[in-house]
Amino acid sequence: xxxxxxxxxxxxxxxxxxxxxxxxxxxxxxxxxxxxxxxxxxxxxxxxxxxxxxxxxxxxxxxxxxxxxxxxxxxxxxxxxxxxxxxxxxxxxxxxxxxxxxxxxxxxxxxxxxxxxxxxxxxxxxxxxxxxxxxxxxxxxxxxxxxxxxxxxxxxxxxxxxxxxxxxxxxxxxxxxxxxxxxxxxxxxxxxxxxxxxxxxxxxxxxxxxxxxxxxxxxxxxxxxxxxxxxxxxxxxxxxxxxxxxxxxxxxxxxxxxxxxxxxxxxxxxxxxxxxxxxxxxxxxxxxxxxxxxxxxxxxxxxxxxxxxxxxxxxxxxxxxxxxxxxxxxxxxxxxxxxxxxxxxxxxxxxxxxxxxxxxx
Amino acid sequence: xxxxxxxxxxxxxxxxxxxxxxxxxxxxxxxxxxxxxxxxxxxxxxxxxxxxxxxxxxxxxxxxxxxxxxxxxxxxxxxxxxxxxxxxxxxxxxxxxxxxxxxxxxxxxxxxxxxxxxxxxxxxxxxxxxxxxxxxxxxxxxxxxxxxxxxxxxxxxxxxxxxxxxxxxxxxxxxxxxxxxxxxxxxxxxxxxxxxxxxxxxxxxxxxxxxxxxxxxxxxxxxxxxxxxxxxxxxxxxxxxxxxxxxxxxxxxxxxxxxxxxxxxxxxxxxxxxxxxxxxxxxxxx
Amino acid sequence: xxxxxxxxxxxxxxxxxxxxxxxxxxxxxxxxxxxxxxxxxxxxxxxxxxxxxxxxxxxxxxxxxxxxxxxxxxxxxxxxxxxxxxxxxxxxxxxxxxxxxxxxxxxxxxxxxxxxxxxxxxxxxxxxxxxxxxxxxxxxxxxxxxxxxxxxxxxxxxxxxxxxxxxxxxxxxxxxxxxxxxxxxxxxxxxxxxxxxxxxxxxxxxxxxxxxxxxxxxxxxxxxxxxxxxxxxxxxxxxx
Ligand SMILES: Nc1ncnc2c1ncn2[C@@H]1O[C@H](COP(=O)(O)OP(=O)(O)OP(=O)(O)O)[C@@H](O)[C@H]1O
Ligand SMILES: [Mg+2]
Numbered sequence: 001x002x003x004x005x006x007x008x009x010x011x012x013x014x015x016x017x018x019x020x021x022x023x024x025x026x027x028x029x030x031x032x033x034x035x036x037x038x039x040x041x042x043x044x045x046x047x048x049x050x051x052x053x054x055x056x057x058x059x060x061x062x063x064x065x066x067x068x069x070x071x072x073x074x075x076x077x078x079x080x081x082x083x084x085x086x087x088x089x090x091x092x093x094x095x096x097x098x099x100x101x102x103x104x105x106x107x108x109x110x111x112x113x114x115x116x117x118x119x120x121x122x123x124x125x126x127x128x129x130x131x132x133x134x135x136x137x138x139x140x141x142x143x144x145x146x147x148x149x150x151x152x153x154x155x156x157x158x159x160x161x162x163x164x165x166x167x168x169x170x171x172x173x174x175x176x177x178x179x180x181x182x183x184x185x186x187x188x189x190x191x192x193x194x195x196x197x198x199x200x201x202x203x204x205x206x207x208x209x210x211x212x213x214x215x216x217x218x219x220x221x222x223x224x225x226x227x228x229x230x231x232x233x234x235x236x237x238x239x240x241x242x243x244x245x246x247x248x249x250x251x252x253x254x255x256x257x258x259x260x261x262x263x264x265x266x267x268x269x270x271x272x273x274x275x276x277x278x279x280x281x282x283x284x285x286x287x288x289x290x291x292x293x294x295x296x297x298x299x300x301x302x303x304x305x306x307x308x309x310x311x312x313x314x315x316x317x318x319x320x321x322x323x324x325x326x327x328x329x330x331x332x333x334x335x336x337x338x339x340x341x342x343x344x345x346x347x348x349x350x351x352x353x354x355x356x357x358x359x360x361x
Numbered sequence: 362x363x364x365x366x367x368x369x370x371x372x373x374x375x376x377x378x379x380x381x382x383x384x385x386x387x388x389x390x391x392x393x394x395x396x397x398x399x400x401x402x403x404x405x406x407x408x409x410x411x412x413x414x415x416x417x418x419x420x421x422x423x424x425x426x427x428x429x430x431x432x433x434x435x436x437x438x439x440x441x442x443x444x445x446x447x448x449x450x451x452x453x454x455x456x457x458x459x460x461x462x463x464x465x466x467x468x469x470x471x472x473x474x475x476x477x478x479x480x481x482x483x484x485x486x487x488x489x490x491x492x493x494x495x496x497x498x499x500x501x502x503x504x505x506x507x508x509x510x511x512x513x514x515x516x517x518x519x520x521x522x523x524x525x526x527x528x529x530x531x532x533x534x535x536x537x538x539x540x541x542x543x544x545x546x547x548x549x550x551x552x553x554x555x556x557x558x559x560x561x562x563x564x565x566x567x568x569x570x571x572x573x574x575x576x577x578x579x580x581x582x583x584x585x586x587x588x589x590x591x592x593x594x595x596x597x598x599x600x601x602x603x604x605x606x607x608x609x610x611x612x613x614x615x616x617x618x619x620x621x622x623x624x625x626x627x628x629x630x631x632x633x634x635x636x637x638x639x640x641x642x643x644x645x646x647x
Numbered sequence: 648x649x650x651x652x653x654x655x656x657x658x659x660x661x662x663x664x665x666x667x668x669x670x671x672x673x674x675x676x677x678x679x680x681x682x683x684x685x686x687x688x689x690x691x692x693x694x695x696x697x698x699x700x701x702x703x704x705x706x707x708x709x710x711x712x713x714x715x716x717x718x719x720x721x722x723x724x725x726x727x728x729x730x731x732x733x734x735x736x737x738x739x740x741x742x743x744x745x746x747x748x749x750x751x752x753x754x755x756x757x758x759x760x761x762x763x764x765x766x767x768x769x770x771x772x773x774x775x776x777x778x779x780x781x782x783x784x785x786x787x788x789x790x791x792x793x794x795x796x797x798x799x800x801x802x803x804x805x806x807x808x809x810x811x812x813x814x815x816x817x818x819x820x821x822x823x824x825x826x827x828x829x830x831x832x833x834x835x836x837x838x839x840x841x842x843x844x845x846x847x848x849x850x851x852x853x854x855x856x857x858x859x860x861x862x863x864x865x866x867x868x869x870x871x872x873x874x875x876x877x878x879x880x881x882x883x884x885x886x887x
Contacts, residue, residue: 136629211739220725220754312466323455
């Protein structure tokens with residue numbers, strides 16, 4: 001047969017490359033947490049803190065996206081809907097005088113419900129059909145919020161500036177470290193929730209669904225139910241990011257809370273860092289926020305921006321070179337080093353499938 | 362009543378452009394199973410080409426149609442060989458993401474090179490034309506766009522359904538392995554799809570400059586509309602896309618009459634209804 | 648006959664103008680190994696899909712373990728005790744072999760530790776030990792077939808549907824696989840298997856059902872079926 005292998009229709013099984021464990025060990029988690037906690041102390045200027053806050057916040061959203069898109073394989077391009085649910089619910093309630101903590105907390109089950117409600121019909125669709133449907137739903141909501149009275153329309157909503165305190169979730173803009181550490185706290189919460197979900201049966205089930213939906217059903221997995229569960233948690237986590245984001249910038253309008261670009265950026269963050277990898281979205285968020293910040297300064301005033309250009313180039317580059325994202329590239333570069341350093345322990349970083357497959361049954 | 366008639370006519374006319382944009386999208390989808398999220402950006406680049414042909418060379422948008430077509434066809438080939446062709450057979454996610462990346466890249470490129478400002482060709486030749494048929498007024502640009510779009514759409518359909526090469530493209534889409542046994546190189550056929558899609562979107566872009574303005578985000582609403590059209594016509598069906606384009610255009614025109622802010626929302630709702638109730642589209646059999 | 652584990656009653660399945668199955672009826676008694684044979688396109692896999700709930704019958708009735716399971720969703724059928732393999736292997740490619748088995752075992756064991764234990768038992772039984780930690784996507788076809796069997800077994804089925812798990816194997820591999828099937832059956836699992844290789848069917852199956860163009864044309868012991876003139880004709884002189 002002369003047909004080159006590249007021309008075969010892709011099997012969903014290879015969504016993010018063959019590998020086993022994707023969940024972090026306690027050691028890795030502790031190491032990353034320590035680095036994150038030290039960051040604002042090492043980089044002391046307010047701009048760096050701003051980058052950190054945004055990276056953590058969008059890292060939360062992208063981690064939420066990754067649960068559904070990366071682990072469960074349901075690629076949503078409409079996650080701004082849940083970010084917006086968090087942002088708008090929080091904004092609405094805080095404007096009524098509610099505590100932001102309570103407001104954010106309330107927005108989470110709301111977003112979970114919404115995600116399940118959207119998923120109920122849409123999860124009957126597969127692949128592109130599903131992805132485009134998520135765009136459609138999110139864009140419809142975007143248009144409704146922009147035009148219908150009651151949610152600030154195109155002008156958006158401002159949140160009142162009140163006394164600075166942890167209870168009010170408002171801090172000094174001169175020293176943004178409190179914002180940073182609250183963001184870190186929220187990130188830990190989100191990561192923990194996602195980790196708990198993925199750790200046991202549910203995690204196995206959603207990965208099975210991603211790999212092969214028919215086979216998953218054949219071993220007794222209620223495919224629809226587990227997609228809904230993943231969507232609900234994913235929506236809630238993304239809403240958490242939206243709720244905190246609106247408390248940080250004290251403003252929300254349709255483009256900043258519900259826009260298609262926002263949905264795209266969550267996806268891109270996860271893909272850039274490493275889709276279906278636990279820390280991938282955070283890494284991707286950090287890189288994108290950083291790139292955006294640097295290029296903004298570089299080209300400010302010219303009306304031109306280079307960040308979109310760079311994002312796009314990065315994404316294309318990652319997808320054609322290593323769909324596993326920066327983390328996979330890092331792992332690949334690290335593997336030979338680790339092998340040389342650790343001697344016998346080298347196999348751990350990069351599982352070698354070749355040897356085992358040659359064993360005859 | 363007159364308003365309704367007018368909206369239907371307007372809708373039909375713009376629907377022809379939707380059809381032209383959608384045929385390329387549905388062609389790429391049908392043959393390669395790839396959704397080109399950067400499709401609207403190809404239209405956008407076609408618009409810019411036409412704009413610069415006017416501002417630098419003084420060419421009317423009608424005269425820049427060949428230039429825009431060829432330029433975007435080349436762009437399409439570049440997109441295929443530079444990016445999309447390299448992820449074929451890799452993970453489905455990479456395939457979805459790569460055109461998404463291209464979308465962001467092209468939009469960013471336009472913004473970087475030409476700023477976010479909108480660019481308009483002030484008085485295209487077609488703007489001087491105007492017809493009144495009974496109570497209905499038909500503007501020259503609209504007619505020119507529709508006629509041009511219908512001709513181009515027809516040309517693509519003719520090529521795909523009536524020519525040997527078009528047959529080879531379809532064969533590659535249906536069964537790449539069998540096609541390559543018959544001496545057809547599927548990857549050449551895929552590249553051809555992108556060239557055709559580029560031609561179609563380039564022509565559409567130049568036509569659109571008769572009454573729309575170019576901007577980095579000009580393609581967004583067209584690609585969303587094109588998704589609706591493609592779903593409506595049945596994913597992969599060229600004839601379906603052509604007919605659905607007209608239908609969606611009319612639907613948009615009528616909705617626009619009563620709720621102008623909600624035309625896109627209505628179209629997207631239509632998409633949801635179609636894929637959920639009749640996933641094979643109006644004409645599709647899959 | 649009240650003791651049947653699976654009762655297929657006038658089952659039909661139509662794809663457009665094509666009847667993949669037409670008025671098929673037969674029963675599978677508990678503890679048996681029943682063979683399902685027929686030329687290519689006879690409708691064997693379609694019948695499996697209907698029993699497993701993956702394909703809705705156009706008409707007819709399915710009774711499993713005393714319950715009417717017609718039109719049940721596949722995960723419900725699996726929970727009820729129908730395990731299946733796929734002719735075109737469909738393993739969970741991003742997971743290791745062990746994770747594949749564990750995922751299937753989670754159906755009856757909600758705790759990770761119990762599911763793991765079940766996975767290890769199955770791996771032992773199906774001889775998957777050497778590849779336990781390999782990514783399933785990297786396995787050879789022979790290993791994938793075995794994993795399919797193991798994964799279905801890990802769901803602790805009462806009835807196991809095996810779709811051509813022996814074809815394409817080398818003689819040694821096939822002999823090993825036959826042994827595994829026997830062992831599974833001795834463990835109390837009823838087996839309905841599609842197979843083309845008659846040398847395998849003859850000694851292994853207690854009873855054989857023959858499909859041709861979607862219809863049942865013969866049923867009986869392997870010897871009876873092998874000498875049935877309609878069957879011989881269906882195979883167009885193919886040596887049985
Ligand atoms: N989803 C489907 N849609 C349309 N036709 C189908 C579908 N599934 C199966 N068929 C057709 O139904 C008939 C029976 O197919 P089936 O796969 O059940 O046969 P089989 O006996 O398993 O064949 P084989 O020995 O080749 O595996 C074939 O003609 C096949 O093309
Ligand atoms: Mg079969």
